[in-house]
Amino acid sequence: MDSLVSIITPNYNSEKFIAQTLQSIRAQTxxxxxxxxxxxxxTDKSLDIIEEYSKIDKRIKFLKLSENSGAAVARNKAIKEANGNFIAFLDSDDLWLPKKLEKQLAFMVHNNYNLTYTSYNIISExxxxxxxxxxxxPELNYKQMLYSNKIxxxxxxxxxxxxxxxxxxxxxxxxxxxxxxxxxxKEKMAYGFQEVLAFYRVRSNSISNNKMEMLKWNWILYKKVEKLSYFESLFYVTSNILNKIF
Known part of the structure; x- marks a missing residue:
């Protein structure tokens, strides 16, 4: 099993966390x-930190956007540049356990799965x-995922x-x-590897921590991206709220 894995990481002002994130990647078995x-x-010192790591590890490729465009644009630019047979995602303030890639890749290759995810721990800032x-x-299909994002x-x-x-x-x-x-x-199912292999950091100033903002973006996702009807979009936005509460 020697497939190249491309790791996609957008960065914006993460000087407090980026070194730890990079260390968790470099520690992969x-x-x-x-x-x-x-x-x-x-606008912070995260650029200097990333450049230092890219000098000592040639597997790290560092690109910059010319204007602030958001994580989607940053991730898509990274995907475009990716050479791997597999594409994985890690944000600039989150962490992986050392065997994350090894175990998840073996899980995918052995079962011929095309989309997988794992359990994870939530940590504070x-x-x-x-x-x-x-x-x-263990498994998720399109319909199940509409109710809430479980990946x-x-x-x-x-x-x-x-x-x-x-x-x-x-x-x-x-x-x-x-x-x-x-x-x-395209795929009937995504498959979950049950072991905890990552740490998700909750930051106080993140958009994902702002409940009203998330309502707005859920609506945009269902109505404009998925092109669901008004009532379907309202139904799934409501289901997302109930999932968060219960």
Whole structure:
């Protein structure tokens, strides 16, 4: 099993976390990877940190956008540059456990799965200790995913050799959710590897932590991207709210 895995990482002002993220990638037991980081016009010192790491590890490729465009544009630029048979995602403040790539890739290759994800722990902005564990569903199809996004972006991997490169809709938020839905229109199922292999960091200033913003972007996803009817969109936005509550 020597397939190249392309890791997609958008960066925006993550100087506090990016070194730890990069270290978690470099600590992977599976070594045949390339990391493509695309910076979205950061104004902090994260650029210097990434450049230093790219000098000491040639597997790290560092690209920059000319204007602030959002994570979807950054991720799509990285996907375009990717050379791997598999494409994985990790944001610039999240972490992987050392055997993440090794175990998930073996799971995909052995079963011939094209889209997979894993369980993960949630950590706070300043605390590495797990606050909550999100156990993944064993299987997910398109219809199930419409009710709520059950795939953590930091855990997802798809087989680009089999599916081709699939890009995210260039919306400011929920673009990862939209990508899984797009893939599941081609694939009958996505499959979950039950073991915890990643850490998702909740940041106080993130859009995903703003409930009203998320309502807006869920609506845009269902109505404009998935092109569901007004009532279908309202139904699934409501189901997302209920899933968050219960």
């Amino acid at each position: 599976y070594k045949n990877w390339e990391l493509i980081i695309v910076d979205d016009c950061s 300043n605390d590495v200790a797990p606050k909550k564990t999100v156990f993944c569903k 953590g972006c930091l855990t997802a991997m798809y087989n680009s050799a089999n599916l081709g490169k699939i890009y995210m809709p260039e919306i400011r938020k929920r673009q990862d959710y939209a990508l899984w839905l797009k893939i599941l229109k």
